[in-house]
Amino acid sequence: MNPEKSVREYRADELAALVPLPAADANKYTRGTLTAVVGSERYPGAACLAAAASQxxxxxxxxxxxHPTAVDLVRAWxxxxxxLPRAALPEALAPAREGRPRACxxxxxxxxxxxxxxPIVRAVLEQAQIPVVVDGSGLDALACEEGRLLLRRRFEEGLPTVVTPHAGEAARLARPLGLPSDDPCALARSLSLALGVIALVKGPVTYASDGDEIVRMTHGTPALAKAGTGDVLAGLVGALLAQGADALDAAVLGAELHARAGRIAAARLTDVAVVAEDVLEAVPHAIAELLREA
Ligand SMILES: NC(=O)C1=CN([C@@H]2O[C@H](COP(=O)(O)OP(=O)(O)OC[C@H]3O[C@@H](n4cnc5c(N)ncnc54)[C@H](OP(=O)(O)O)[C@@H]3O)[C@@H](O)[C@H]2O)[C@@H](O)CC1
Ligand SMILES: Nc1ncnc2c1ncn2[C@@H]1O[C@H](COP(=O)(O)OP(=O)(O)O)[C@@H](O)[C@H]1O
Incomplete structure (x- = not known):
């Protein structure tokens, strides 16, 4: 099949319809819980960015x-x-209940x-009976037979897994599978099919695929090419999944809001000066802009 045939873009009104507006009788649990297993001793900042984006x-x-060394920093942020420290992980992976959606x-x-x-990534994939997003260096755990087996099992059980690699991470996932990695559009679909995941391959143009459709997103800006912006995107996608969105829709809406937030931040601060925290701060404006446009 020629992948170009099935490449599409979501219209603004389609995207706006996916924005999870809270019901009048909502409470914090009905609005969805994201358990973000993120950060390390070396990279506590990524945990802050992803978690704030989820909110x-x-x-x-x-x-x-x-990581225990990151707990105080994230709390203070x-x-x-x-x-919670990593030791709390098994209890934190509770299943979703009716009307109480969750994701990880x-x-x-x-x-x-x-x-x-x-081991943490594999434990999450094995235990979490909820949608999971895998990002950053967590993706390395998927480039081996054990990781692929866990993904396949989740796929067979109907549990969505979204992966959000940048070009380098996508190439590392593709290599052991013998997949060519020079075309991000084709790669999104081939990774999706080979791993049984929804693949969001990030770059100047970002592609999402569920193995059937491929969605192209062209609204980004080079202002986003700064450390930490991918962590913001992962938090956005995770939060949308946690609110019950379909996995491909969550990936596409997350990437669209991220791209718009990057542009809004750049319009105020220049393409040169934008940092990941600015993208995070612009997310509410991106939501408002999308809702206004539709
Ligand atoms: N504030 C924080 O706490 C932050 C924490 N972060 C966290 O850090 C962790 C490591 O993530 P990372 O992306 O820095 O390293 P990683 O992909 O392993 O790079 C290895 C090699 O891959 C390549 N490569 C990289 N990017 C590429 C691209 N776009 N396109 C193509 N190739 C690319 C490049 O190799 P080269 O091509 O230069 O030879 C590079 O040397 C991760 O968990 C992340 O969440 C970051 O989010 C930053 C802010
Ligand atoms: N030149 C560019 N044009 C548009 N978007 C870009 C460009 N460069 C990077 N991005 C976006 O910035 C984000 C960077 O993510 P990633 O590389 O994972 O960052 P990090 O790991 O530092 O958080 C992705 O969403 C990507 O699509």
């Missing part, structure tokens, strides 16, 4: 499970976050030198 994208309850984000700010990283 801004509407999750009612954002819980951070992080935002008192509204619930922050794992891997942003993981450190390949940290021996706990791989």
């Amino acid at each position: 801004r994208a509407g999750a009612g309850y954002t819980e951070v499970v992080t 935002r008192p509204s976050l619930v922050v 984000l794992v891997g942003c700010g993981f450190d390949v030198r940290d021996e706990e990283s791989g």
Whole structure:
């Protein structure tokens, strides 16, 4: 099949319809819980960025499970976050209940030198009976037979897994599978099919695929090419999944809000000066802009 045939873009009105507006009788649990298993001793900042993005994208309850050395920093960054050390992980992976959606984000700010990283990612994939997003160095745990087996099992059980690699991470996932990695559009679809995931391959143009459709997103800006912006995106996608969005829709809406937030930040601060915290701050404006446009 020629992948170009099925490439599409979401219209602004389609995207706006996916924005999770809270019901009048909502409470924090009905709005969805994201358990973000993120950060390491080396990269505690990624945990902060992803968790705050989740709050801004509407999750009612954002819980951070992080390296013990990062706990105080993340708590101090935002008192509204619930922050637990990694030892709390098994209890934190509770299943969703009727009307109480949940999702898990794992891997942003993981450190390949940290021996706990791989086992944590695999434990999440094995235990979490909820949608999971895998990002950052957590993706390295998927480039081996054991990781692929866990993904395949989740796929067969109907549990969505979203992966959010940048070009380097996508190439590392593709290599052991013998997949060519020079075309991000084709790669999004081939990774999706080979791993049984929804693949969001990030770059100047970002592509999402569920193995059937491929969605192209062209609204980004080079202002986003700064450390930490991917962590913000992962938090957005995780929060949308936690609110019950379909996995492909969550990936596409997350990337669209991220791209718009980057542009809004750049319009105020220049393409040169924008940093990941500015993208985070612009997320509410991106939501408002999208709702206004539709
Ligand atoms: N504040 C924080 O706490 C932050 C924490 N962070 C966290 O750090 C962790 C490591 O993530 P990372 O992306 O820095 O390292 P990683 O992908 O392993 O790089 C290895 C090699 O891959 C390549 N490569 C990289 N990017 C590429 C691209 N776009 N396109 C193509 N190739 C690319 C490049 O190799 P080269 O091509 O230069 O030879 C590079 O040397 C991760 O968990 C993340 O969440 C970050 O989010 C930053 C802010
Ligand atoms: N030149 C560019 N144009 C548009 N978007 C870009 C560009 N460069 C990077 N981005 C976006 O910035 C983000 C960077 O993510 P990533 O590389 O994972 O960052 P980090 O790991 O530092 O958090 C992605 O969403 C990507 O699509």
